[in-house]
Amino acid sequence: MFNAITHSQIYVLDQDEALDFYVGKLGLEVNSDIDMGFMRWLTVQVPGHPERQVLLEKPGPPSMSEETARQVRELVTKGATGGTLILSTDDCRKTYETLLGRGVEFTEEPTERPYGIDCGLRDPFGNHLRFTQPKA
């Protein structure tokens, strides 16, 4: 049966702005950025981990109607897409300070949890991300 999750996807409203955020601010790196004609295949990964990619997909025709794309954009900007990504880090508080200095919008400061220390943030579009320093 299965042995890994290799790709996941999130909707972004603008792929260039998504690159600025996910690569420029969060420090992920581009795995693929390919103009396929019908779509721009843009994936990012944690540096050194190409086995797990996240597709930054822009909703719109022909994949879906303009009306459906509008609904998707509404859900994203309302924060209704759930907990989109959870990343891990060796030092939650230090990463938080670094990202705060880069202007990242946090929803929650680093907090001790039963499973470790974690905090929450939003991407420019409204997607919710977290990162966790797992309990040693």
Place this chain on the structure above:
Amino acid sequence: MEETNRRMLRARDAMDRAYAQPLDVPALARIAHVSESHFTRTFRATFGETPHRYLQRRRVERAMFLLRETGRSVTDICFEVGFGSTGTFSRTFRDIVGRSPREYRKEAEAANVPTCFTMAWTRPHA
């Protein structure tokens, strides 16, 4: 529409962070870039409930967490999450959850999943 949603979400995030503080509509309206008089209406149009009700559910969700995960007294928890009196707390909690805080505590189990999901899914329904 999308810009408005995003700004209202930023204001709702601010409410989530400052849930124990009194509802500060002027500050939230500034975050959302709308006038004070438009804030409540726009919030309701975006999220389907008033900011006041959202804040009540957020506080009750935090109270449920503390009842589940700690041994602190109901009175302590009431003030910790921002209610001004135990009477209002008990009434609001029962109205939203359908049980008293003490009954809830007896029946609840601790949940060990990432916090954003616990927060979203244990926030009681309007």
